[in-house]
Amino acid sequence: MKFKFAFICLSLATCATSAMATTLKLGPDIELIVVDGRKVPAPLLKGAGSLELNGGDHQLLFRVNKTTDVRKGMKEVFHSNGLIATFNTHNQSAITIHLPDLSTPKLRKQFKQKAHYQLMGDHNQPISATTDRITLTEADLNGDIEKKMIAYNSAALPASVPALTALPPSQPVTPPANDANAEPLTPAADKTDPFILMQYWFQKADQKTRQRFLQWAAGNDGQ
Template structure:
C-alpha cells in the first residue's frame, strides 16, 4: 500500500542509525511550525505525508488551518492560535492527529476558547499529551516561533519540555565558538548554517552521503 512520501527528521535533523522510530502522520489541516525546539521548513515538509521521529519525548508547535462555513454560501479559512503539544513516543510506532469537528464559525470559536485534540497511536489508542497555547512576542522582524518556543520551554509551562530549551541554548553557545567549526565562521554566516555544518560533521559517512544526495535532488529554488 502506498502511504506517500516520508520525511526523516530527528531533533538533530539526522535520525539515529539504530533504535525505535515513530511515524508522525501529517494532517492537511495541521501547519507544523516547530519540532522539538527547531523551526520546521515548509520546503522540507512539502509533499511529505509523514515524519519519522526518534524514540522519546517530543514537542510540536502548530496551527490548525481549515476552511469552515461562514454562512450557507461562503467559506473562510480558519487559522487557530499556535498550539504546543508535548508527548512521549516510547514504544509507540505511529502518531496520528485527531481533531475535533471544525466545520463552522461556532465550532471554530469554541476551539479558540478551549483548544482540544487527541493524538492516537496506530491502534487508535489515546496517547497522553500536554496541550497549551503558545504566547507570541512579535518583533520588528515579525514572529519568531522558534524563539517563542524556547521562551515557553524555559518558563516551565504545562506543555514545556525543558531539554529542548537547554538543547537550543547549548547548541547556540557551542556553535558560536570558533573552535567548533573549521574554517572559522564568517560574520555573515547565520546560526542555521552553523548548525547544519556542525551536525553534518557529527554524522556518519552513510548519513552524509544520503544527505548530499538529497541536496542534489532538491536544489535551492
C-alpha cells in the same frame, strides 16, 4: 523528564520507517512549526505526509489552518492559536494528531478557546500528552519562533520542557547514500540564516520531497 532531541527526516507515506523511529502523520490542516525547539521550514513540508521522530520525549508547536465555506462561493481560512504538545513515542510506530469537528463557526470558536484534540497512537488509541496553547502572530511566525519557544519552556508552563531552554549544537546530518560526496551540514551559529537552515533541512528530506521543494522554488523564483 529525560528529553531526547529529535533526529527528524521528512518523508512521504510510502517511505520505510526505521525500527527505532515513530512516524508522525500530518493531516492536511496541520501546519507544523517547531519540533523539539527547532523551526521546520514550511516549504520542505509541502507534499510531505509525515515525518520521523526518534524514540523518546518530544515537543511540537503547530497550528490548524482549515479552509471553510463562509457562504456560497466564498471561503476563508481558519487559523487556530499555537498548539503545543509534549509526549513520548514509547512503543508507538505511528502517531496522528486527531482534530475535533471544526465544520461550524461555533465549533471553531470553541476550539480556538480550548483547543481540544488528541494524539492517537497504534490501534487508534489515545496516548498521554501534555498540551497548551499560545498566541501566535505573523511576526512570531516570520521572526525567531525558536526564541519564543525558549521563553515558553523557561516559564514553567503546562507543556514546558526545561531541557529545551538551551538548545545544544545540532549534530551533523549525514548525506543520503546517493549523495556521498556532499559535506555534512549543521545549522549556522546564527540560526536566523535562512540559506544554511534550508540546506540543513533539505539534506534531511527524502528524494521525492526534495524534488517537490525544487519545483516549488523554481515556481517562486524572483517573487
